[in-house]
Amino acid sequence: MTLPVVLPAEPLLSIEDYLRTGGGVGLRVAREYGPDATIDEVTAAGLTGRGGGGFSTGAKWRSIRDAGGGRRYVVANGAEGEPATFKDRMLMRRDPFRIVEGAAIAALAIGADDVYLATKASFTVEAANLRHATEELGRLGFLDGLDVTVVGGPDEYLFGEEKALLEVIEGREPLPRQLPPWQHGLFATVAIGWESGTPRAGEEPTSNPTLVNNVETLAAATHILERGAEWFRSMGTVDSPGTVLVTVVGDVVRPGVHEVEMGTPFSDVLARCGGPLPGRAFKAAFSGVSNAVLLAADFDVALTQRDLVARDSGLGAAGFVVYDDRRSMLAVAREFSRFLSVESCGQCPPCKRGSLSITEVLVDIDSGRGSDADLGRLNSLLRSVTDANRCYLGTEEQIVVSSILRAFPEDIAAGIEGVGPASSRIMIPLIHDLLDDGTVVYDERHQYKRPDWTYDS
Ligand SMILES: Cc1cc2nc3c(=O)[nH]c(=O)nc-3n(C[C@H](O)[C@H](O)[C@H](O)COP(=O)(O)O)c2cc1C
Numbered sequence: 134m135t136l137p138v139v140l141p142a143e144p145l146l147s148i149e150d151y152l153r154t155g156g157g158v159g160l161r162v163a164r165e166y167g168p169d170a171t172i173d174e175v176t177a178a179g180l181t182g183r184g185g186g187g188f189s190t191g192a193k194w195r196s197i198r199d200a201g202g203g204r205r206y207v208v209a210n211g212a213e214g215e216p217a218t219f220k221d222r223m224l225m226r227r228d229p230f231r232i233v234e235g236a237a238i239a240a241l242a243i244g245a246d247d248v249y250l251a252t253k254a255s256f257t258v259e260a261a262n263l264r265h266a267t268e269e270l271g272r273l274g275f276l277d278g279l280d281v282t283v284v285g286g287p288d289e290y291l292f293g294e295e296k297a298l299l300e301v302i303e304g305r306e307p308l309p310r311q312l313p314p315w316q317h318g319l320f321a322t323v324a325i326g327w328e329s330g331t332p333r334a335g336e337e338p339t340s341n342p343t344l345v346n347n348v349e350t351l352a353a354a355t356h357i358l359e360r361g362a363e364w365f366r367s368m369g370t371v372d373s374p375g376t377v378l379v380t381v382v383g384d385v386v387r388p389g390v391h392e393v394e395m396g397t398p399f400s401d402v403l404a405r406c407g408g409p410l411p412g413r414a415f416k417a418a419f420s421g422v423s424n425a426v427l428l429a430a431d432f433d434v435a436l437t438q439r440d441l442v443a444r445d446s447g448l449g450a451a452g453f454v455v456y457d458d459r460r461s462m463l464a465v466a467r468e469f470s471r472f473l474s475v476e477s478c479g480q481c482p483p484c485k486r487g488s489l490s491i492t493e494v495l496v497d498i499d500s501g502r503g504s505d506a507d508l509g510r511l512n513s514l515l516r517s518v519t520d521a522n523r524c525y526l527g528t529e530e531q532i533v534v535s536s537i538l539r540a541f542p543e544d545i546a547a548g549i550e551g552v553g554p555a556s557s558r559i560m561i562p563l564i565h566d567l568l569d570d571g572t573v574v575y576d577e578r579h580q581y582k583r584p585d586w587t588y589d590s
């Protein structure tokens with residue numbers, strides 16, 4: 134199969150270019166099929182979500198279509214706040230029409246009249262592309278019967294978490310609500326504690342099951358409707374068909390975004406990035422801040438969720454930061470923990486207070502003020518940081534930091550003894566921009582962000 138499939142080599146930013154490359158066909162096919170057969174096709178293709186969870190897209194569409202009462206909504210998640218990922222922005226820059234078309238296909242499948250395309254307000258180019266694609270597709274009648282709105286959200290990491298995303302669309306802060314979108318969707322009026330809206334007089338309260346899909350997932354769905362499930366299954370593995378957009382940053386010669394078939398060895402992608410820097414050897418990698426460390430000895434792993442889980446890690450949004458043998462994993466743990474503790478919203482005290490305390494202990498150890506007793510304290514904090522959590526962020530803290538403590542005890546011991554390699558400066562790999570020549574511009578501002586989401590000047 135000739136790649137690329139989902140990420141075109143050149144941007145397709147005019148409706149003419151879009152139609153010339155098969156644009157509009159997927160939606161036409163979906164209209165011919167109708168909702169049931171459209172969901173069947175996506176299910177048969179074996180597409181799984183590319184936003185991090187890896188859930189079956191067909192199963193998700195069907196369960197939302199069949200869920201409880203009220204309206205249905207589609208939300209395209211283009212928030213892309215996960216450190217070390219840039220693929221969604223690359224896709225919104227190169228093929229925004231395919232995302233809008235995929236959202237329209239999903240709306241047809243689940244019976245929604247309203248679509249929200251959510252991205253960060255600071256992603257000005259990407260938001261403009263989505264608006265332009267919506268206007269053009271609307272002008273040509275592709276979106277008849279659909280109300281499509283582009284929403285610009287805040288820079289907070291939680292904006293991309295689906296329960297927080299719905300809050301932002303409704304005009305509030307990105308604080309995850311209690312129940313998931315399929316149980317408490319957009320503008321729901323069903324009574325759930327203090328979160329319920331108010332039904333209009335004479336109206337039944339509704340839960341409005343809402344579909345949230347990552348923008349890459351929706352673009353892939355468009356291709357599937359255009360070319361068929363069999364075509365999609367001709368790529369990737371039996372369990373994980375299709376392609377995946379992989380971001381690689383950190384200690385490689387040429388960072389970048391590469392589209393590869395699912396199941397491609399991670400080492401092949403690293404080779405396309407030019408391998409390690411001259412004279413250096415890889416030490417470890419992380420897929421965002423959501424999964425356990427992947428050791429260099431495991432870099433031959435096939436890129437599927439199942440294969441990565443078998444190596445005690447996970448695929449996440451397939452955004453990897455790679456570190457070489459100069460790096461202290463203690464410093465990585467400190468920075469990842471600091472990021473998560475700052476971004477935690479504080480609705481669940483064990484998550485906010487626990488992750489802040491974990492960061493403090495790691496800072497102490499890293500600056501030579503630690504002792505063996507700190508290890509016990511760390512383990513106890515890591516056990517409780519997930520208690521009563523509304524969202525997965527506290528679990529990310531537990532998974533990432535625990536995995537580093539387990540895999541690199543010598544880096545932690547060196548910190549406690551004050552004899553280790555002076556921990557190299559590590560910055561959270563939040564990507565501000567990734568240029569075609571492989572230059573990565575990191576978001577330096579995050580180091581000045583305080584736990585209450587204000588900034589040191
Ligand atoms: C803290 C946190 C941040 C997240 N950020 C994003 C994001 O920026 N983009 C995204 O697509 N999914 C993000 N997710 C996952 C979403 O909650 C959701 O699972 C995903 O959008 C579903 O789409 P998919 O089924 O197509 O993967 C995040 C999850 C968590 C816990």
Ligand code: SF4
Binds near residue numbers: 291309481524525526
């Ligand atoms: S788990 Fe953490 S980030 Fe998620 S809602 Fe609770 S406090 Fe906020």
